[in-house]
Amino acid sequence: MSVQERKERERAARERLIVATARELAEQQGWDAVTTRRLAERIEYSQPVLYSHFRGKREIIGAVALQGAAELAAAVRAAASAVDGPRARVTALARAYLDFAERNPAVYDALFQLDGGLAYAQEDTPEPLKDAFAALLESLGEVAGDGVHPGLFTEVFWASLHGLATLTRAGRLPPEDAERRLELLVGRLAVV
Amino acid sequence: MSVQERKERERAARERLIVATARELAEQQGWDAVTTRRLAERIEYSQPVLYSHFRGKREIIGAVALQGAAELAAAVRAAASAVDGPRARVTALARAYLDFAERNPAVYDALFQLDGGLAYAQEDTPEPLKDAFAALLESLGEVAGDGVHPGLFTEVFWASLHGLATLTRAGRLPPEDAERRLELLVGRLAVV
């Protein structure tokens, strides 16, 4: 292993450190607290180092978002595969989705609320994002109903989950009825 | 009419000017462009004047949000009252809601995306917000279905609309299928 390889390894490690630290800081104190100065201090480098890895703060958010997309996809698949029957599977999926949003608010924000400079619903959409949508599609396609395009159904279902997730977390919906709302939504949208 | 009354009138007029200007600027160039300096320049006063009307930028956003809530409620009611039959009414309502979000993105952001310092789903929630929810409830309660709490149903329906609105506008959903998604959602959620 050459010197150059070692340097590249170290560089990659530092990049991971930046993303992990940004995520940690965001989960602890919100994205507003993730300033380039604070972030630089936490990784024990100066600010300009950040810009040798990312074009700017936006790209750092995007990196956290991609990481989150992979985890979200995994969480959804794990929940769906643990249950038999289309209806129960969809319920488990929905619960896993909302659970992820609640447990990782900063990551969820990076994915769907903030501007991470990522392309969505296009050809050049990053793979993790496509895959997260695919993870939803796998289970939701089963309950789209006859004559309904699975992709379209998944979009609608996803949007509904997203609405519940964001409005609940922003205090726009009373949190205590979350489970009842989820069951109502699944009961109506999913065609068993 | 005393001098004091005239002054209060002028003061109220200036406050309206601030809110209207902030809204206009936000719709034109996005909320990021609404800085206290720019806003002050547009109303032809200095920055500190803003702080004699509002505690800070957050409260200005909140004022725009309240204005928007009243308009949203009116738009929803107008659309619903123009149509006969529960199902058609709900479709019209949904279309009006999404239309409002699309036509007034900055106002919609102020309402549901940004922090305007407003209380939601609580006793001290401002009247316009409660009324906007009531406007939805009036039509949606009809199609909640037997044994389903109208308020809970309205929350779910609203969340779904909100998800569609935000994801579409953020480029997370392809805009061309918006109408088909709306029909699918209404068809599944509403019990005729």
Added chain:
DNA sequence: TCGATTGTCTAGCAGTGCTAGGATCCGGTC
């Protein structure tokens, strides 16, 4: 006409994202 109060502005603070330019360290070569 004067004094007090109200209203407004200038100037400044601490913080933001981002960058130019200089210092420093390290690897390869003689």
Added chain:
DNA sequence: GACCGGATCCTAGCACTGCTAGACAATCGA
């Protein structure tokens, strides 16, 4: 082992943000 060149990093600074203290001027009541 000494040196040079290039990669790497940091200091310092820019223009901007929301917000505020304190000086100044206009206005009102006596």
